[in-house]
Amino acid sequence: MVLFGATGDLAKRKLFPALFGLYKAKKLHADFRVIGSGRSVMSDSDFTAMVRHSIETFGRISIDTEEEWTQFISHFSYISLDVMNLQAYNALLALVHTKEKEAGTAGNRLFYLAIAPNLFGPVASYLKQSGLTDTNGWKRLVIEKPFGHDLASAEELNQQIQQAFDEEEIFRIDHYLGKEMVQNIEVIRFANSLFEPLWNNTHISNIQITASETVGVEERAVYYENAGALRDMVQNHMLQMIMMVCMEPPSRLKTEAIRDEKVKVLRSLRRYSEDEVPKYIVRGQYREGSMQNHKVAGYREEPNVKPDSLTETFVAAKLFIDNFRWAGVPIYIRTGKRMPRKSTEIVIQFKEMPQGIFFNKNGVLGPNLLIIRINPMEGMDLVLNAKKPGTDDDVVPISMSFCNNCGQETPEAYERLFYDAIQGDSTFFTRWDEVSLAWKFVDPIRRAWDNHPETLCYYEAGSFGPVESEKLLQQEQHNWWNVSTSSQEKIHGVELKHVDLQHRRPMYV
Numbered sequence: 001m002v003l004f005g006a007t008g009d010l011a012k013r014k015l016f017p018a019l020f021g022l023y024k025a026k027k028l029h030a031d032f033r034v035i036g037s038g039r040s041v042m043s044d045s046d047f048t049a050m051v052r053h054s055i056e057t058f059g060r061i062s063i064d065t066e067e068e069w070t071q072f073i074s075h076f077s078y079i080s081l082d083v084m085n086l087q088a089y090n091a092l093l094a095l096v097h098t099k100e101k102e103a104g105t106a107g108n109r110l111f112y113l114a115i116a117p118n119l120f121g122p123v124a125s126y127l128k129q130s131g132l133t134d135t136n137g138w139k140r141l142v143i144e145k146p147f148g149h150d151l152a153s154a155e156e157l158n159q160q161i162q163q164a165f166d167e168e169e170i171f172r173i174d175h176y177l178g179k180e181m182v183q184n185i186e187v188i189r190f191a192n193s194l195f196e197p198l199w200n201n202t203h204i205s206n207i208q209i210t211a212s213e214t215v216g217v218e219e220r221a222v223y224y225e226n227a228g229a230l231r232d233m234v235q236n237h238m239l240q241m242i243m244m245v246c247m248e249p250p251s252r253l254k255t256e257a258i259r260d261e262k263v264k265v266l267r268s269l270r271r272y273s274e275d276e277v278p279k280y281i282v283r284g285q286y287r288e289g290s291m292q293n294h295k296v297a298g299y300r301e302e303p304n305v306k307p308d309s310l311t312e313t314f315v316a317a318k319l320f321i322d323n324f325r326w327a328g329v330p331i332y333i334r335t336g337k338r339m340p341r342k343s344t345e346i347v348i349q350f351k352e353m354p355q356g357i358f359f360n361k362n363g364v365l366g367p368n369l370l371i372i373r374i375n376p377m378e379g380m381d382l383v384l385n386a387k388k389p390g391t392d393d394d395v396v397p398i399s400m401s402f403c404n405n406c407g408q409e410t411p412e413a414y415e416r417l418f419y420d421a422i423q424g425d426s427t428f429f430t431r432w433d434e435v436s437l438a439w440k441f442v443d444p445i446r447r448a449w450d451n452h453p454e455t456l457c458y459y460e461a462g463s464f465g466p467v468e469s470e471k472l473l474q475q476e477q478h479n480w481w482n483v484s485t486s487s488q489e490k491i492h493g494v495e496l497k498h499v500d501l502q503h504r505r506p507m508y509v
């Protein structure tokens with residue numbers, strides 16, 4: 001494995017810990033080799049110290065013994081090179097040959113591009129030109145996000161990398177697809193006869209997907225200023241979750257059968273013209289506010305952000321999938337930075353009873369909800385109505401909960417994705433047609449906003465986004481569910497008490 005960008009943030013926070021997790025789980029071949037590379041000049045020992053620091057700081061699994069560490073790190077080496085210099089690849093090729101000989105590998109080569117996106121295309125072609133892709137084993141390219149900046153740039157990048165790698169050799173990362181509970185959506189849907197008959201517009205009122213983050217833009221303003229929440233989260237992670245929730249059952253559990261069904265969802269996703277965008281999509285930017293009683297700066301005051309920046313840090317949208325199953329069901333999505341809590345959740349809201357005979361004390365009956373908690377509290381809640389103990393007809397919402405990561409650590413998304421790429425399983429990577437359709441959906445929205453700066457709304461840091469996001473749902477008499485709550489919020493007039501952190505489930509009173 002050649003890891004480009006081995007001195008970078010992603011490698012330190014995610015990739016080295018993931019490799020160590022796989023090593024501990026004995027999921028790496030005994031003779032694997034990792035060659036890290038970056039521009040920084042460092043010795044192998046400086047590099048190994050950096051890898052150790054990264055695992056100790058960010059890893060979910062600790063190093064048990066010095067012997068274990070020595071064994072693990074003996075598989076690693078480092079080379080300094082500027083990826084824009086074709087000549088520099090000669091030294092890399094020589095090192096790859098040395099390592100392959102030393103380990104007696106079959107010549108299988110995995111190239112991981114954890115470098116800036118503008119380097120993806122050139123590196124792919126230099127890998128070919130330098131002979132690094134000539135091998136008797138297999139070759140694979142793992143490529144980080146973002147894949148392009150819009151459809152045109154994504155197409156250009158795709159053409160570049162396809163000159164060196166075939167589509168089945170390209171593994172485009174969307175780390176949400178490596179998350180346990182995102183993968184679990186398929187199982188929940190297609191392994192339970194309870195849900196599938198109800199999973200359609202006859203029984204589902206609306207679907208809500210929220211990915212809220214407490215962090216601001218942090219040190220990523222240079223990237224984020226040109227991306228915004230639309231390109232950073234919606235074009236990839238949010239659309240991927242929609243595909244998983246809305247796809248038809250695949251005929252077989254095979255990579256292309258699954259991806260074919262996913263892509264059909266994107267084909268049916270209603271595209272908005274520039275004129276329609278303001279009606280269906282809200283964008284916002286956080287202003288100064290307070291997070292857990294601490295004052296935090298507004299986006300425009302963050303380092304490296306333009307003082308008059310129009311970059312959105314929040315997006316909410318009402319989307320429709322125009323097919324038989326989903327016609328008329330609004331799919332609400334929202335994602336933002338500096339929101340009150342870190343949480344990604346999918347709420348399936350079922351339709352009301354055709355005839356009301358039971359009500360709660362406020363004279364309403366809450367809907368049934370299926371809540372799929374992607375993170376951080378992985379699991380699922382089924383919210384039903386039941387009799388309040390000791391009363392005759394007072395109905396209260398109750399929750400049947402499943403926790404996926406209680407009492408056990410579940411693998412990090414990057415562990416799963418690394419493993420799959422090594423195995424050659426691209427099911428949970430994005431295929432080119434998904435990427436291109438996602439950009440076709442996103443590009444007109446971007447254009448509409450660029451042409452109409454006045455559509456940017458504002459929200460206080462620490463809030464759930466601009467008020468316009470609430471209005472988007474109110475047009476249909478819907479409301480956002482803020483389910484994994486730690487504050488006093490209400491479900492249909494019923495107070496949500498708090499999240500029971502010990503048992504990791506929402507509680508209702």
Ligand SMILES: NC(=O)C1=CN([C@@H]2O[C@H](COP(=O)(O)OP(=O)(O)OC[C@H]3O[C@@H](n4cnc5c(N)ncnc54)[C@H](OP(=O)(O)O)[C@@H]3O)[C@@H](O)[C@H]2O)C=CC1
Nearest residue numbers: 005006007008009010038039040082083114115117144145
């Ligand atoms: N960080 C994150 O949380 C996430 C990152 N990503 C994606 O991962 C990729 C890497 O991001 P991140 O780690 O944050 O970026 P960083 O800026 O932290 O790291 C960039 C890496 O690329 C190397 N590099 C830069 N220019 C060259 C060059 N000319 N030749 C050789 N190596 C070079 C740097 O080496 P050196 O410093 O030694 O010069 C460094 O190792 C990006 O595509 C990003 O979009 C995706 C999701 C999340």
Ligand SMILES: O=C1O[C@H](COP(=O)(O)O)[C@@H](O)[C@H](O)[C@H]1O
Nearest residue numbers: 145175211213232233237344375
């Ligand atoms: O890809 C990205 O995702 C993270 C959120 O990921 P999560 O696994 O923590 O939910 C986001 O912070 C970042 O801006 C984006 O680039």
